[in-house]
Amino acid sequence: MSTPAQDRTLVAPISDAFSAPFWMAAAEGTLLIRCCNACRAVHWYPRAHCPFCFSDDTAWQASPGTGHIYSVSVTRKAGPQPYAIAYVTLEEGVTLLSNIVDCNLDGLRIGDRVEVVFKPTEGGAFMPMFRPV
């Protein structure tokens, strides 16, 4: 069976003063995650404070954007075309909600290695997604 991934119309994310650097980096092809300078833990989704030690001394950190699929569901009946929603665990240890794209959706398996790609939204911002490597 083969279900090719198709590009979908993506709602633009809301950017604010805190998250603006994330979306600017995404437009240039870089995935940023958030790191705590106090306890050194990385976290996702990005916050100004660390959800582990509650320090407000946190900073952006560039990620190579490689990891593996933690879980995936090809969603077949919720939109105009099927798409794969997934949790991807990055090498840094954080797990992101995302989509797996540019692939045969029916071939996706938990544990598959993936790398980040960026897809344009309706508002011009880019969302990080992942494709099999």
Add this chain to the structure above:
Amino acid sequence: MSIRSKAYIVGAFEHPTRKAPDKSTAQLHAECARGALADAGLELRDVDAYFCAGDAPGMGALSMADYLGLKLKHVDSTDTGGSSYLVHVAHAAQAVAAGKCRVALITLAGRPRSEARTPLAANVPEVPFEAAYGVQTLNMYAMVAARHMHEFGTTPEQLAWVKVAMSHHAQHNPHAMLRDVVSVADVLASPRVADPLHKLDCCVVSDGGGALLVVAPEVARSLKRPRVKVLGAGEALKGQDGGRVDLSYSAARWSGPAAFSEAGVSPADIQYASIYDSFTITVLMQLEDLGFCNKGEGGRFVADGNLIAGVGKLPVNTDGGGLCNNHPANRGGITKVIEAVRQLRGEAHPKVQVPNCTLALAQGTGGLLGSRHGSATLILERE
């Protein structure tokens, strides 16, 4: 302070409608309140506390309390999605135990079949990082099922058994939306909506509602209805833990032991269980986390009719559950308490009534099991 034996459920009402195009949501709340008051033998003026969640129109309880004509000493509009109403029973018991009120009314109602869904608020912190990916209720449960299959070898056939059991119960419920008995093969032959879940792994969408009355012991003793005592309660939330996502367990891992400890009983003592069944995987996950079986063994536990009344070891959702009977306002928690009350009163359908049922559990999971959810556990005893 424990709430053990400090409060009683004396009124329980499930609205018979499953589609209400000609009634407002507020009207459905009022009809449910009237039904629960009539069931208990109480009047509106007896109510001194009111509990509602996000399905209630208006800000918190302000509009509904005014609409219903309530004079209140205590109010609580905690919202943990479909599990809210189990939390409300626990909070009502706490308020009664603390002497803050004597008669607490809890209502739920909504019209997801007749009314458009309200969009997500723009200021929710995770939304910019998640909404574009097509988050749906069903795929946030499907990913949990996919992971469970990967880690523990759970099969689609085992998940289907949950639906089969609910359909066996629903055939006896004249109000159930889906009354046809289905087989494992029927579930697997239904369209896949979000892998690995099929259409028949998903609950119904229904208009409707329900109401409960939680009262002080002296009020319960003054009424003619059988007394259902709140023996123990637990509540917990689980999110993504800063990106350390683990889909192998739910917040029932925490709410369950808290409730069992307060009640002084164990899973082996439970004669009937209402287990929130938004999807088949939801039931399997909660049964494991509550301790009815070991982690990873839920698939084997639910298979071969083990949840069917009169057939298996643990009768679950004898009204047909959310999977076949009713999931009003996309929030099924209140129906979980209502069927547990029916069982403890001996008022369930004769075909599914658990003989001499004195100890029951009601369990809710609200929100999205795969990202952020609330769990609430109640243990109830017939006095």
